[in-house]
Amino acid sequence: xxxxxxxxxxRFCENKIDYINYKDERILKRFTNxxxxxxxxRISGNCAFHQRKxxxxxxxxxxxxxxxxxxxxxx
Amino acid sequence: xxxYETTFIINPQTDDATxxxxxxxxxxxxxxxxxxxxxxxxxxxxxxxxxINGLTQGYYASFIFEAPVSVLPVLQRHYMLNESYIRHLxxxxxxxxxxxxxxxxxxxxxxxxxxxxxHEPAAAEPEVTEETPKDTAAxxxxxxxxxxxxxxxxxxxxxxxxxxxxxxxxxxx
Numbered sequence: 401x402x403x404x405x406x407x408x409x410x411r412f413c414e415n416k417i418d419y420i421n422y423k424d425e426r427i428l429k430r431f432t433n434x435x436x437x438x439x440x441x442r443i444s445g446n447c448a449f450h451q452r453k454x455x456x457x458x459x460x461x462x463x464x465x466x467x468x469x470x471x472x473x474x475x
Numbered sequence: 476x477x478x479y480e481t482t483f484i485i486n487p488q489t490d491d492a493t494x495x496x497x498x499x500x501x502x503x504x505x506x507x508x509x510x511x512x513x514x515x516x517x518x519x520x521x522x523x524x525x526x527i528n529g530l531t532q533g534y535y536a537s538f539i540f541e542a543p544v545s546v547l548p549v550l551q552r553h554y555m556l557n558e559s560y561i562r563h564l565x566x567x568x569x570x571x572x573x574x575x576x577x578x579x580x581x582x583x584x585x586x587x588x589x590x591x592x593x594h595e596p597a598a599a600e601p602e603v604t605e606e607t608p609k610d611t612a613a614x615x616x617x618x619x620x621x622x623x624x625x626x627x628x629x630x631x632x633x634x635x636x637x638x639x640x641x642x643x644x645x646x647x648x
Contacts, residue, residue, distance in 0.1 A: 418570075418571070419569055419570035419571060421570065423482065423518070423535075423537070460564060460566065462524075463562065463564055464482055464484065464535075464562055464564055465484065465523040465524045465525055465527060465533065465562060466521075466524055467524050468524040468525050469525065470525075
């Protein structure tokens with residue numbers, strides 16, 4: 401891991417966002433892959449606090465059909 | 476008294492008056508049970524991410540309100556009894572209400588934002604092209620199940636994927 405050059409800073413910390421809105425389709429989609437899966441912290445670089453908030457937001461968004469549970473193209 | 480946020484989707488295949496009535500019913504229910512509405516957001520008709528009862532669109536509305544816990548079962552019952560509400564969610568509101576109250580002011584700022592968005596297409600396009608290889612990489616990774624292939628993929632991806640979304644987010648904020 402010492403080889404990793406790219407900086408991994410939590411983007412929510414950087415922008416000082418405390419609350420992740422579950423109705424914000426753009427943010428939720430950014431942290432899910434094409435299949436609709438939540439991108440892990442290891443890849444997105446989020447801190448534990450914000451990853452937890454984000455996961456809750458995505459799951460709420462799924463209930464309200466704002467983001468998909470599963471992408472159509474993979475069905 | 477707690478702060479709650481309730482969001483619901485109404486079947487859009489009725490006239491506007493009926494939709495409006497359903498939205499007002501929820502608001503009335505909250506106020507009649509000693510609740511106080513702090514913020515309301517009518518997002519309007521949006522595309523659903525997946526089909527619900529054969530519908531592809533839904534009318535979204537949401538209320539942020541201060542109310543005693545006793546309102547919640549009443550609300551829940553109201554949603555369940557009426558088939559026009561195709562989805563509903565009531566959760567504790569954890570955001571900053573003062574930011575939302577100032578939302579009308581935020582609208583005036585939007586014309587200014589249109590300038591940076593002119594640069595956005597250039598930034599957004601590479602994002603899309605970069606995401607696709609990432610996904611295929613992730614899948615081959617899963618398919619192979621090899622631990623050796625795991626680390627380089629994880630290490631390379633953030634470099635490629637991160638810069639583009641970052642610009643997007645700054646515009647938004």
